[in-house]
Amino acid sequence: MAVFALAGLAAAEVPAQAREASYNFDLPAGPLTASIARFSQITGLSVGYPGDLPMVMARRVSGTFPAESALRKLLDGTRLRAVKVGPGLYRLERKAKRADVAPAAAPPPAAVAGPDIIVTGQKRQQALSAIPLSVSVMSAIDMGKAGRSLGSRDMSLDMEGLAMTNLGPGRNRQFIRGVADSPFNGQSQATVAVQVDEARVTFNAPDPDLRLIDVDRIEILKGPQGPLYGSGALGGxxxxxxxxxxxTDSEAWVRLSGSAVEHGRPGHGVEAMLNLPLVGDRLAVRAVGYDFLDGGWIDSGGVRKDSNSTHSAGLRLAVRWQPSDRWTLDAGYWMQNIDSRDSQYVTGTDDRLRRQSRIAEPTDNDFRMAHAAITGELGGLELLSATSYVEQRFSYTLDASASAAFFGLTGQARFDDARRYSVLNQEFRLSEGRNSRWVAGASMLRAMTREQGAMTGEDGMSRNVEDLRRVVSEYALFGEGSIRLARGLDATLGMRLFYSLAKDDARADRAEAERLRKSRKWILSPSLALSYTLPGEGLLFLRYARAMRPGGLAPAGMTASGHFDADELGTFDLGYRKSFWDNRLSVSAGAYYTLWDEIQSDYLLRNGLVSTRNAGRGRIVGLEGSADWRMGGGFALSLGGSVQDARLLRSEAGQKLADRRLPVAPEITGRVSLSRHYRIGSWNGQSALQANYIGDARLSFDDDLDRGMGDYTVMSASSSVERGPWSLAVRIDNLFDVRGDSFAFGNPFSIREAPQYTPLAPRTLTLSLARRW
Structure with missing residues (x-):
């Protein structure tokens, strides 16, 4: 496979005169920005527009055409035309009105700005080049290079600053820029909020690991996002x-895939999409379905081979109704089920793909989301009302034999945990629409958690050891706006005032009950940014922001053993973005300094159950950067990396600590990717090689669990070809079958008996065949 990818990188030359070549196009109808990006990917031509590309829909282009002919068809009906300004360079211009006089002489060729990336993570449409905030964006075009459907862990290899635990699909926690409180799935609120379109997905639940199929892009907003998102957005x-x-157009595709896992079982998958207009240009539906079986590679107990296979299936439905030119209704439903037959850690050494376990440890994560958003004009402003309800049912089984004595048991013991998370969110927003310099709104959020845990001994009798219910309600007013201070210099101020009320139904003594009544809290989360627009395509900014999580009762089995206080985090972020050489080279860099007070952290009790405490004060200092270079000849190079120092400085008791790194987040990461687009006869092809280095990290700052992990390099290779509606892809992950330890944890009841390791998935070959209509 590596030979195949290298051959693709060095294969047939892109024609010297693109206008003389014909290409096979199958560009679906959709936003012009996406169509132009796909056109440039196929042809290797640069197409730019002075300023932000208009938000217009492009028609479908399918067939074999010269590049200029296809570009004209693509722009038909958009009131734009393409003007060639240099070799391989086109500039989009608005068509002259009929009443216009004869045009003046054409200006000399100039630098052409590529279509700007539009992001919506700050609750309004903004050009990425103008946002005074550290943001990473992975587009559908970039995700398409993978040759297979992706998940959250794949994003952590392509986007600087994102780190994850690796308990298994549907069980992981996400962390951004070292804001990592614990590797354990307890009751503390997540430091990263998962958002799907306008819907808030997580509050204190693990990442649902949604399959990224038929997705336009992934945006990672780095640093505290309290002003616009409230609590639970400390990291981003x-x-x-x-x-x-x-x-405007019907569209469908289907993809079949098969995979072979070295030292493990084969897997397979099917995914499909259907877009269907129903009433003229006013009403349409879009459906996505998928079903995957990922082969296992861990042998458990000497009798269960490749026991950790995972089955995931999902369905996503969306409806868009435009009753008038001023109003739009978007509604949808997403369901996904993940079932893993066993956990994926080993004991003894990370070189072995087996462990001795007397009890299977399956996991089930069932995700449901319903959402609706209404957007329209009101008094010259854009009004948005977004409503969403998300529910995750999460259950797992663990071998608890090592801790049986703590619960009055002998011999084998099994722990069964069942949780139900739900998030109801309603939000109203006002802005000026596209590229609005301000947004203001009000929101209501209600997050509910229900957890029940039972221990079962050899006698078959179950004993409840956990029974918790927590409801958090938040009511907020928020806003963010920018003002011009001087030419090229802007200030952006954000603010969120919200009332947080947490109610815990757990047995507590009278003193703790009194403290609980005082846990209601008014919280103010501010942000302030100064940004300077650099000549050409560039931005320099300095941002400060704060975010907070409310406190609550700390569970300890069936009772509340204490109270954990609110924690608060503030970050200074210095950022730089710049494009060079007609946008062929894009560079971004950032430096950040974070102080984190009263860190809430889930920790392991001696019996293996999880409770929550305030761990102390932490400090994070880091640098990160990335560069993307379109080198010519169809080649593209992408680089990225980060260096950070994240430490617990003082314990909750005020004791200075010599060496207590915050958990999970690696000190150093790096990636490099080289890709090439080429033609082989009538086929369009692309090949890519990527290498990632994941540096050393620690499991926990607790003395007896301060275990190392990470410090490995992993590579992947992929190639794909397409002609007309057909495409074929091949990919190898973990090219050299590296046995790195991705996570030094798997079972809380036996972790103190012996080291635990989570080896990387072995070398995996994936083949896929797709057809588009």
Whole structure:
């Protein structure tokens, strides 16, 4: 496979004169920005527009055409035309009105700005080049290079600053820029909020690991996002932007895939999409379905081979109705089920793909989301009302034999945990629409958690050891706006005032009950940014922001053993973005300094159950950067990396600590990717090689669990070809079958008996075949 990818990188030359070549196009109807990006990917031509590309829909282009002919068809009906300004360079211009006089002489060729990336993570449409905030964006075009459907862990290899635990699909926690409180899934609120379009997905639940199929882009907003998102956004936002129904054209595709796992079982999958207009250009539906079986590779107990296989299936439905030119209704439903037959850690050494376990440890994560958003004009402003309800049912089984004595048991013991998370969110917003310099709104959020845990001994009798219910309600007013201070210099101020009320139904003594009544809290989360627009395409900014999480009762089995206080985090973020050489080279860099007070952290009790405490004060200092270079000849190079120092400085008791790194987040990460687009006869092809280095990290700052992990390099290779509606892809992950330890944890009841390791998935070959209509 590596030979195949290298051959693709060095294969047939892109024609010297693109206008003389014909290409096979199958560009679906959709936003012009996406169509232009896909056109440039196929042809290797640069197409730019002075300023932000208009938000217009492009028609479908399918067939074999010269590049200029296809571009004209693509722009038909958009009131734009393409003007060639240099070799391989086109500039889009608005067509002259009929009443216009004869045009003046054409200006000399100039630098052409590529279509700007539009992001919506800050609750309004903004050009990425103008946002005074550290943001990473993975587009559908970039995700398409993978040759297979992706998940959250794949994003952590392509987007600087994102780190994750690795308990298994549907069980992981996300962290951004070192804001990591614990590797354990307890009751503390997540530091990263997962958002799908306008819907808040997580509050204190693990990442649902939604399959990124028919997704427009992934946005990662780095640093505290309290002003616009409230509590639970200390580290940032993981924003999934799905593709919306297109009322102008029918479209469908299906992809079949098969995989072979070295030392493990084969897997297979099917995924499909259907877009169907129903009423003229006013009403359309879009449906996505998928079903995957990922082969296992861990042998458990000497009798269960490759026991950790995972089955995931999902369905996503979306409706878009435009009753008039001023109003739009988007509604949808997403369901996904993940069932893993066993856990994926080993004991003894990370070189072995087996462990001795007397009890299977399956996991089930069932995700449901319903949402609706109404957007329209009101008094010259854009009004948005967004409503969403999300529910996750999460259950797992663990071998608890090592801790049986703590619960009055002998011999084998099994722990069964069942949780139900739900988030109801309602939000109203006002702005000026596209590229609005301000947004203001009000929101209501209600998050409910229900957890029940039972221990079962050899006698078959179950004993309840956990029974918790928590409800958090938040009511907020928020806003953010920018003002011009001087030419090129802007100030952006954000503010959120919200009232948080947490109610815990757990047995507590009278003193703790009194403290609980005082846990209601008014919270103010501010942000302030100064930004300077650099000549050409560039931005320099300095931002400060704060975010907070409310406190609550700390569970300890069936009772509340204490109270954990609110924690608060503030970050200074210095950022730089710049494009060079007609946008062929894009560079971004950032430096950040974070102080984190009263860190809430889930920790392991001696009996293996999880409770929550305030761990102390932490400090994070880091640098990160990335560069993307379109080198010519169809080649593209992408680089990225981060260096950070995240430490617990003082314990809750005020004791200075010599060496207590915050958990999970690696000190150093790096990636490099080289890709090439080429033609082989009538086929369009692309090949890519990527290498990632994941540096050393620690499991926990507790003395007896301060275990190392990470410090490995992993590579992948992929190639794909397409002609007309057909495409074929091949990919190898973990090219050299590296056995790195991705997570030094798997079972809380036996972790103190012996080291635990989570080896990387072995070398995996994936083949896929797709057809588009």
């Amino acid at each position: 936002i993981y924003h999934i932007v799905t593709r919306r129904p297109d009322p």
